[in-house]
Amino acid sequence: MTGPTRSWLLPMRARDTAEPHRVSTPLELFFDLCFVVAVAQAAAPLHHSIAEDHLLPGLRGYLMVFFAIWWAWMNFTWFASAYDTDDDVYRITTFVQIAGALVLAAGVGPAFEDNDFRVITIGYVIMRLALVAQWLRASRSDRPRRDVALRYALGVTVVQLLWILRLWAPESWPVLPVFLVLVLADIAVPIWAERAAGGPTTYHPHHIAERYGLFTIIVLGESVASATVAFRGALDEGSHYTSVLLRLAVAGLIVVFALWWLYFDRSAHALLITMRASIRWGYGHYFIFASAAAVGAGLGVAVDHATHHAEISSTLTGYAIAVPVAVYLFFVWLLHVRPHQTGPMLFAFPVAAVLALLTPLTHASLELLAVLLVLLVAINSTVGRRVPDRVG
Incomplete structure (x- = not known):
């Protein structure tokens, strides 16, 4: 038996915004x-x-x-x-x-x-x-x-x-x-x-939220890949860097995993209820995607500094990771958390972003940043979920 014959050209009609099982192709x-x-x-x-x-x-x-x-x-x-x-x-x-x-x-x-x-x-x-x-x-x-x-x-x-x-x-x-x-x-x-007669276009909220989530995963994965290449190159130079690189690798992996956790802690499709809200949400992801990819670049800089191949100070090296992490936290809060959360937990992400910018002033900035993000994940996953969502 053979499957159905593919069509060369079909009418490009708008899809149903409530179409069930609308997933990425x-x-x-x-x-x-x-x-x-x-x-x-x-x-x-x-x-x-x-x-x-x-x-x-x-x-x-x-x-x-x-x-x-x-x-x-x-x-x-x-x-x-x-x-x-x-x-x-x-x-x-x-x-x-x-x-x-x-x-x-x-x-x-x-x-x-x-x-x-x-x-x-x-x-x-x-x-x-x-x-x-x-x-x-x-x-x-x-x-x-x-x-x-x-x-x-x-x-x-x-x-x-x-x-x-x-x-x-x-x-x-x-x-x-x-x-x-x-x-x-x-x-x-x-x-x-979108302001023309007949608008807006019939985007599917669940589908859009999934597509953005998948690209976030891919960009975070690229950060891991970039850091892995840097670690591999450093290890090839000799075993005397092993201990410091192992410490950086563990801390870096925790940072990336925490960033993933915080983004996917709540569903976003319920936020895409109007074209204005959807445009704000979609445009704001420029900063989430760009900062997520920049974290990988920052981890590569940390490896270069640990192996004495960077021409910058340890403080600036710390900021190469802390700044994109802080930007990421702020925009995840702005786009995903703030519309949901009420009460004191509403300020947890901005406070964590500010504290992230202080970690490079210490001697173990990446490790401290990892601890900070773990604490934010723990607080957000316990106290944060006890507060009823403002949107469904």
């Missing part, structure tokens, strides 16, 4: 897996920039590159939640977006080393214009939301033209201000498009 999982290559390429130069005491240029480059990765991933995710037809054309168009992600990953090195964003821009534009084709398909099939889809297609196309024109901007133009203007233009497109 194999194509979405493959999409995430390919995107993590770009995440790894962005985190590695950040690690080396910090270790070589080039903090500000490295951080600027990382945040700029990570925006392109995150924004392209996020727009595909929300589109797929509403219009995943899984026909052959849809799959091929998604593979074009994946190819764009790999082109972007190939351009990370020149962007960090030479401030050359040409390859990254090409990869980014490939990903975004492939999504324009998807929105045009949606505009033909989903008549009630035709205006929304056309606004997306128009807005994304115009902004991509601006990104391309940026490559020919005079060298005297400041890079960062121009970049920020284009970022604001990009993130304004969904806000403008």
